[in-house]
Amino acid sequence: MIEIKKDKKRVFLETYGCQMNEYDTELVKSILAKENYSFTKNEHEADIIMLNTCAVRENAHRKVYGRVHEILHRRREENKLQGAPVLNAPAPQGHRATGELATPRKPIIGILGCMATNLRQELFENRNLKIDFIAGPDSYKRLPDLIREAQGGEKSFDLTLSEFETYSDVYPARKEGINAWIAIMRGCNNFCTFCVVPYTRGRERSRSVENIVEEVRRLADDGFKQVTLLGQNVNSYRHEEQDFAYLLEEVAKINGIERVRFTSPHPKDFPDRVIDAIASNPKLCKQLHVPMQSGNDRVLDVMNRTYTQKEYLDLIEKMRKKIPGVALSTDVIVGFPTETDAEFEDTYNVMKTVEFDSAFIFKYSERKNTIAAKKFPDDIPEAVKTERIVRLNELQKAHSLKRNRAHIGSVEKVLVEAEATAKSEKHQRDEIQARADNNKIVIIPAGTAKLGDFLNVRITDATTYVLKGELI
């Protein structure tokens, strides 16, 4: 028999999607902890289950819907065991319609994040989903109220998009560790036609340099060695007269923080000052993620990326010239509506030219409410998308292996960031995971170091995904 808990403040929180969502989960935990909510890793003992969702890819939607159905099924079973009136029993007067439980349901279910704003109507109107509360990315301070209302039997929601909310007054409840994520801005003004972010996270707004620096100082005091600055388009960071290059320099000045990374910049406005700062400041990591999306000018134009293939290649050339040894990664979408075979070949050829260190390659999937969804039918057959992604993945694997193998024999300064916990291609149980300045994972034998150590390691081997090394 499952025990009935009296405390109604135990939260199970699951996160989907990008680092910004991981960071938002830390904000939510901090906001709720102040109201005496506690957190559990065991969803079976939770009174409140929240899914912090992502709307960027179709499979993220599917996963969340699948998860909600799984939770609902379990909730029905547990309520039956606890003697609550069962589904389809006649509803007592004053209670909800037939098909729902007459006693307060446990646990209540909330949807947070981008999917909440993107699919608000569907989430509430789909009676099978039975969502109790919904909060968009700018409404997390209202969560205690929304939860109270939902526990009182109301469906509650707040999907307001703010022009000002940056949560600069909330210190995220982070796990102890080596790297801390820190959002320096929220939202995006770029309106790439395939992307939901401007609609789900609103307009771009930046935190002040002072506020960010203060948080990073606190992180250094808490033992973090590395910070990763987050934003949908970090290089358009601006607060009053201060820009992203200035922010990078200020963050790098903080004692105790040894490495500064950021993600993601947009190729359209990558200032020379940022490139120069990375080239000259040893704390700014020599690794850049430069989302390309397509290598064809017409496709880039219909995606509203506002740069051409040539401009992109010139930027890559400049980065490599000014920052010798910089590691480059990218994002690519294949099968964007109307993309012809010849246009796809342009993407293939740009990847062949650049030879990225790594790449995240996706098939186009239509997202509701985007410009692409309104203007362009998703007309590339699935088989063609598959053929294109397979070709790019094969090419990229060869490049990743080649670039990784080029490090064999070199000495890298690595930061130990995790103990290997599972046997996999990446690491064995008796190995630990470290990371080089260029963001490549380096596997070294266990017993030689502990978490947070900086070590000089000679690279002895490499696979497509990792470097292997020995302590010197």
Ligand code: SF4
């Ligand atoms: S830059 Fe484009 S892809 Fe990136 S978040 Fe903004 S709209 Fe989306």
